[in-house]
Amino acid sequence: MIFKNISKTKLSLALISITITFFVWQQGLRDSLSRPSVSFDISQKEQEIAELAVQSIPTNLKNFFISNDPVDQINNALTEVSFNELTERNKLIRIISSESNEYIIDKNMSKEFENKKYNLIIDEIEKKSNNNSYKPNSDNFNLFRDDRFLYHLLSKKFDFDDSLLITKSFSSKMFLKILAIRLIPLTTIFIGSILALKTLWTAISLKSFGWKEIKPLDLELIDMVLLIAGGFVVLGEVVSPLFSISLVELFSKNISTELSQSLKIFFGYIFMAFPPLLIVFYQIKSLNGEFTLKKDYFQFNFLPLKDAIILGIKGWLTIVPLVFLISLIMNTLIDNQNGSNPLLEIVLNNNNYLSFILLFITTTLLAPLFEEIIFRGILLPTLSRDFGIILGIIISAFIFALAHLSLGEMPPLFVLGLGLGITRIASGSLLSSVIMHSLWNGLTFFNLFLLRT
Numbered sequence: 001m002i003f004k005n006i007s008k009t010k011l012s013l014a015l016i017s018i019t020i021t022f023f024v025w026q027q028g029l030r031d032s033l034s035r036p037s038v039s040f041d042i043s044q045k046e047q048e049i050a051e052l053a054v055q056s057i058p059t060n061l062k063n064f065f066i067s068n069d070p071v072d073q074i075n076n077a078l079t080e081v082s083f084n085e086l087t088e089r090n091k092l093i094r095i096i097s098s099e100s101n102e103y104i105i106d107k108n109m110s111k112e113f114e115n116k117k118y119n120l121i122i123d124e125i126e127k128k129s130n131n132n133s134y135k136p137n138s139d140n141f142n143l144f145r146d147d148r149f150l151y152h153l154l155s156k157k158f159d160f161d162d163s164l165l166i167t168k169s170f171s172s173k174m175f176l177k178i179l180a181i182r183l184i185p186l187t188t189i190f191i192g193s194i195l196a197l198k199t200l201w202t203a204i205s206l207k208s209f210g211w212k213e214i215k216p217l218d219l220e221l222i223d224m225v226l227l228i229a230g231g232f233v234v235l236g237e238v239v240s241p242l243f244s245i246s247l248v249e250l251f252s253k254n255i256s257t258e259l260s261q262s263l264k265i266f267f268g269y270i271f272m273a274f275p276p277l278l279i280v281f282y283q284i285k286s287l288n289g290e291f292t293l294k295k296d297y298f299q300f301n302f303l304p305l306k307d308a309i310i311l312g313i314k315g316w317l318t319i320v321p322l323v324f325l326i327s328l329i330m331n332t333l334i335d336n337q338n339g340s341n342p343l344l345e346i347v348l349n350n351n352n353y354l355s356f357i358l359l360f361i362t363t364t365l366l367a368p369l370f371e372e373i374i375f376r377g378i379l380l381p382t383l384s385r386d387f388g389i390i391l392g393i394i395i396s397a398f399i400f401a402l403a404h405l406s407l408g409e410m411p412p413l414f415v416l417g418l419g420l421g422i423t424r425i426a427s428g429s430l431l432s433s434v435i436m437h438s439l440w441n442g443l444t445f446f447n448l449f450l451l452r453t
Contacts (some may be wrong), residue, residue, distance in 0.1 A: 006222055014222050017229035024233055028405030037408065038344040039331075040077070044090075045348065045451040046181060047074050048149040052166060053174035065178055071097050071153070088113050089150070092121065096153045117143045121154065128158065177450050188443070189324055192317040199318060211389055212428025215299055216381030218287050224382055227283070228399065231276030232374060244271035261346060262355035266362050273370040280378060298377030301429035311427040312435025319419030319436070320443075323412045330411055347448040356449070363445050368437035375400045375417070376424040376433045384425070393421035416440065 051070035054062075075097040078090055086094065092113070113119050120140045127134045136158050144151045145165055155162035244267045252260040285291045301308065347359055375396055384392030397417025401410045424433040 006220075010222060010226070013230060014225040017234050018225060020238070021229040021233040024238060025402060025405065029402075029407045032406045032408065035406075038348065040081075041345065041348055042448075042451060044074055044077065046178070047071075049174050049178050049181070049451065052149060052152060053171055053178050055166075056168065056171040056175040057178075065182065071156075088115050088118060089147075092118050092150065093153065095122070095125065096150075096157050124158070181447060181450050184443070184447070185320075185324075188317060189321045192320040192322075195314060195318045196321060211425050214381045214384055214389070214425060216385045217284065217297060217378060219283060219378070219382055221382070221386060223283055224379055227276055227279055227374070227378065228403075231279040232403065235275030236272040240271035240275060241268055244268040256352060256355075258350050258352040258355045259358075262350070262352070262358040265343065265346070266358045266366075269362050269366050269370075273366070276374055277370070280373070298373055298430050299381075299428065300377075300431045300434075301427075302431055305431075308427065308429045308431040309435055311423065311429065312432040313439065315419060315423030315427070315432060315436040316439040319416060319440070322419065323415050326415050327412050330408075344444070344448060347445060348451060351452070360445060364438050364442045368434050368441060371400070372420070372424075372430055372434045372437055375403075376420055377430045380421055380424060389425060393418060393425070397421055 047070040050066050051074075054066065054070075057065050075094060078086060078094045081090075083091065083094065113122070117140075120143070124136045124140055128136065138160065141151065141154050141158070141160065144154060148165060148170070152162055152166055154160075155166075245264055248260065248263045248267055252263055255263075281291055284297055296302075343359070343363070347356075347363075350356060350359065379399065380392055380396040382392075383395050386392075387395065397414050397420075400417035400420075401413035404410075404413055406413070420433045420437055423436050424430060427433075
């Protein structure tokens, strides 16, 4: 019997933790459906960069990078969304890029913007529509010099020269961006597909996968419940944010919104990681009578370092095409998927470099290290010992995907979790899965960074 010889206190804490976790995760997954998909913003940003890069794209490559007019594609995408549901910037883009003046004429659609600069442009468009010979005030356009795509759109609308801002040098930078945005994913998918097929062929030929020895801690399933449900969810996701958010708000009254937001994420993650890691510390201490840093409790197996790094890179490359395929299938089956991680939108629309550094550290260093210790360092070996390696990998991957509280992203995250679990056991090194996880987050972060215009 699973709960044999378990203290009533431990069992009661586990049951309470599971109950709270059920309601927290249920609500979190439900809330994720109300979050918009970031894929719409990503697609639009890519089209904006393509438009700004047009003059620098070689003629023989234009068909590869630009199949249709980027501004038309943006406008067509925006018209598929209710006008009132658009952000103020997208409302303005839709008004500027529209051939007709329907949004100006219809007073219900062109309500005053909170951004006063946008109202000035609306006034200019109204005056121009009523009097074709009207000469707009160029000072109003200069207010948009920090948003080069909007400035460029205005130059097309009002027929003025934007070459001092949209220079050849700037356009060339945009071309390099669109080149990287298109080619880096294609390259990783191509190389990864070859590695995936090679790995599959090797496994079929040898009729085995060559798992390395697993050394789980002498913990029981009840300990995993207390760690994941009690530490990760109840203390980490429910209680810790109350302290981290209050702390940042106390000391961030005079800093920018972007930096404040990034600090909340950075310290929020540290506060969230602390309770489960503290539980792990005491669980190990109760087993050994002490916790010694020199002991490799989680099988990081740092040495040989080169092997761990290479296996982490291989694991990352191999899983990229599989996750991409699942995402493609999901997009085909379900239109307008909601539930994107809000962190993606924050990175995409962030223009503060200190914020970027904090977000980079959080996503590519803190998150991979913490999540791998919990899910592949402790949970996976324990589940593999009790249920077998295959089932252990599947269950740990499912819990990993579920813990991210994003219903739309669950299938890709589940596949990523499978890849991380396989890499962890096939390499015999937790460091390999940490590197793989870090590279996955890093590539996503880098693509979002490139998409900023």
